[in-house]
Amino acid sequence: MTRYVVIGAGIVGLATAHRITLDHPDASVTVIDKEPRVAAHQTGHNSGVIHAGVYYKPGSLKARLCAAGRASMVDFCATHGIAHEICGKLIVAADESEVPRLHALHERAVANGLPARLVGAAEAKEFEPEIRCVAALRVESTGIVDFTAVCTTLADLAEKAGATLRLGTKVTGITARGGEQVVHTGSGDVVADVLINCAGLHADRVARLAGVEPPARIVPFRGEYFELTPERRGLVRGLIYPVPDPQFPFLGVHLTRMIDGTVHAGPNAVLALAREGYRWSKINPRDVGDLIGYAGLWRLARKHYRYGLTEVRRSLSRRLFAESLARLVPAVTEADLVPAGAGVRAQAIARDGGLVDDFLIVARDRQVHVLNAPSPAATSSLEIAKHIVAQLPT
Template sequence: MTRYLIVGGGIVGLAVAHRLRLDRPGDQVTVLEKESGWAAHQTGHNSGVIHAGVYYRPGSLKATLCRAGSASMVRFCAEQGLPYATCGKLIVATEPAELPRLHELHQRAVANGLPVTLVDAAEAAAHEPHVAAVAALRVESTGIVDFAAVCRKLADLLADGGAELRLNTRVTGVHATGRQVRVTTDAGELTGDVLVNCAGLHADRVARLAGVDPPVRIVPFRGEYHELVPDRRDLVRGLIYPVPDPQFPFLGVHLTRMIDGSVHAGPNAVLATAREGYSWRRFSPRDVWEQASYPGLWALARRHHRYGWTEVARSLSRRRFAASLARLVPELTGADIVPAGSGVRAQAVRPDGSLVDDFLIVEADRQVHVLNAPSPAATSSFEIARHIVARLPEN
């Protein structure tokens, strides 16, 4: 019997545990989560989109695992009776200058084997009557779901299947001793044979605790959301995204109809002052010092400082936030949106300031560390788990 210790109770950690129970039912699986509930951070604060895999470099882990993961996620939800919808989305060019980028995105989507269609302004309006578009890319396989509900279901299945689930258990030390891994927590010590680090916002720290020198540093970016007031939700039928600007590292604010019928707008992307910094008021001296002393952050700031200041301005001004949305749906104004919480993206940054643009999974002796798993990790979670488990040793 092999004993697996999984650090992190977000959707990737729980999916890894689930895959282990399916593939290696005779082994022992323990999940350690420092919070009092599952999906407390990235998983529970995202936009709930089941991504198709349009944006990612063909052949990359993101491209291959997202496409397969989208189907896996839909299949799991259907089997478990969880609400979801395959509603499709529009990626919208709002001016002629964006058309070359839209066509490049279309070519990438086709290379990734996705069912996509270029549509003109009239066809775009047939899908989204209030959208402003000179052309758009229709992505049929995009969907929506509540990923926190997926995590709750996974936790129930794991508990029923004999896995050990430990909430309120913060990892404080990891020591590899021969063929075993000893994990110290604030709730006691555990010994296992294999460690899987799915700690998200703290993944690089857990790797260092385990004696692994990670090639990246996690830098937290807060994404702030607004939502449309109820009587303006009819302006958006599904999902409306801008054409991403390749000069900038994020997708830009967009409009998403959630599984509960609400319509969220966002997120923006501002550097957070804590790894769990869900507002400007949340400040961690340790986290800020780590960021300020990391050369990669300064290199990133030099490269994208104009974009960064634009995001800060949009964070501080509802008028600016609404103006960004009005590029997609001109009828939207500041009076039509209200704040709707935020999430924090755990973005891996290299020492030269470049963002890791693919999933990053580092293997060590009897250890696996998931060091970069932002979007579309939730969509891809079942396939990330399959990818990881196939590489885990057995006694």
């Protein structure tokens, strides 16, 4: 019997544990997470969008696993009675200068085999009457879901299949002992044959504990959200996105109708001063020290400091946040927005200052480390799990 230990009870870790129980029903599977609940960080703070896969380089892991993952996620939700909706979305060119980028995005969508089509301003208004645009890309296969509910179901299925969840259990060290992986925790050791690191915001640190030097460093970016007041939710029917800047992995502030009927606005993207820094006041000295000492971050900052300053200003000003949204829906005003929390994106940055654009999964000596899995990892999670399990020694 092969013993597997999965570090991280976010959606990728839980999907992987569930996949192991399906593919290797005789295996022993243990999931460890320092938090007392599943989906405590990236998964539980995201926008709840089932992405179609428009943005990603054809042939990349993101493009392949997102397209397949969207279908898998919809099937999983339908099978297990998890509320979801395939509502489609509009990616909006607010002025003529953005039209060439919109056309390039359409070409990428076509290359990825997605049902996306260019529409004029009049047809775009049939989907979203309150938008202002000169053209838009309609992506029919985008949807919405509560990914925390997906995690709860994955955890339940894994446990029913014999997996053990050790929540509230912090990993303090990892030792290779012969052919075994010994995971040291505050409540005793877990001995396994194979280790899978899905620790998200701490994935690079877990890799180092396991003796693997990651090729990139996790840098936390906080994405702050507002919510439209209840009486203004009617301004948005579905999902409204700007045309993204291809230099960055962030999609720009957008408007998203959630599965519960609320409408979220955001996120921006500002450097967080803690890996779990959901507000400006949360500062972790160790995390700040890591940021200051990492040459890759300074190289990124020198290249994109203007973008970063814009994001900081928008973070500190609700008026500027509202103005960004008003480029998409002019009726949105500062008075329509109420704070709705934040998420932190675990973005891997290489030593040369480049943003790691694709999923980064490294296999070493009976270990697999998921070292970059930001959006669309939630959408892709069931397929990421298949990809991981296919690499595992048995």
